[in-house]
Amino acid sequence: MSNNNASNNLIIAQRTVKQLRLEASIRRIKVSQAAAELRNFCLQNASRDPLLVGVPSSDNPFRPPKSCSLF
């Protein structure tokens, strides 16, 4: 019984080490570059972000169009 547990733990440990090796070996970029690109994406897309810039009521599908009857 205890032999099975021991060999299971060994297999799990081996898998964990293999996974950590994979995660350690990935290619990274500098935070300065990553942060600049995130900032630029936000700024470049700001005008196309309705929740950020607001939606004029005439263009808002969730607001009923105000009707003006002249009879």
Added chain:
Amino acid sequence: MGEMEELRKEMENLKDQITAARKTFQDSTLQEAAAGVTVVGRVQLKTRKTLRGHLAKIYAMHWGTDSTLCVSASQDGKLIVWDTITTNKVNAIPLKSSWVMTCAYAPSGNLVACGGLDNMCSIYNLKGKDGNVKVMRELAAHTGYLSCCRFLSDTEIITSSGDCTCVLWDIETGTQKTVFAGHQGDAMSLGVSPDFKFFISGACDFTAKLWDIREAECRQTFGGHESDINAIGFFPNGNAVITGSDDATCKLYDLRADQELLTYQDSSIMCGVTSLAPSKSGRLLLAGHDDFNVNIWDMLKAERVGVLAGHDNRVSCIGVSTDGMACCTGSWDSFLKIWN
């Protein structure tokens, strides 16, 4: 037991290596990059629609890709597909199990899925020939509750489970294509990358993991949270990940720099984050909390710029429509609200 000792030592060495490697690429901060950017002015969104119809707590909602329809799941045992503009119920689907925790809308609009304490992911065809919505498939194999599900297409769906795994399913055959194992706690939430090549998962082991769907492997693991991660999502360009946790904070991790860039926290916020969604440009982060509110953050400046207060109970789910035009919140008060 010499080999075990050696493996443990190597584990610690590798963890130190990863920490050191991340540090060498930490030549700056997002605060510095955003230093010249002005904080967003106060964001005040108004409730435009209230979707009434569920009779119990709403646990999940998901927008359809047309930005008009959405699906919600409640423990009243129903999945409701709503037309958010007219507030009409397009479909009201009775579920076999009322203990539902998640729902999803397929990008095509043809299918919806849900699951929960039944440990299964049930797929429903909305476009059946006779007009009746029926169960198309029951995906069963998880040994724990279904916490989240997201369609890749009409033939593939990814699920996350309390059994600590995530699974990629073939909907047609109802079988598991890939099991993504690695989390050491319940997997609570998942998000698919904009290019559909990766997905991210947040778990009760306080970490978020990035998975390569086709290579079937975990690429990166992000720590830092001090409690369960309940919510996770991709930043709109797919290069960063946002997490929300029971530790009452949200964090932004950059995938290519392989590290945390910012934490969104405030001493006045003491309740766990249940759900989150970025706005279309990624500038705003909307986070739902246990304290009935949604906090709106300026993602670049880490400043709170707004609050959505309108629910009478916990906000359990939140989503921003594909065209970015509106945000939908779902609550334990049984209502969904559309804001913009």
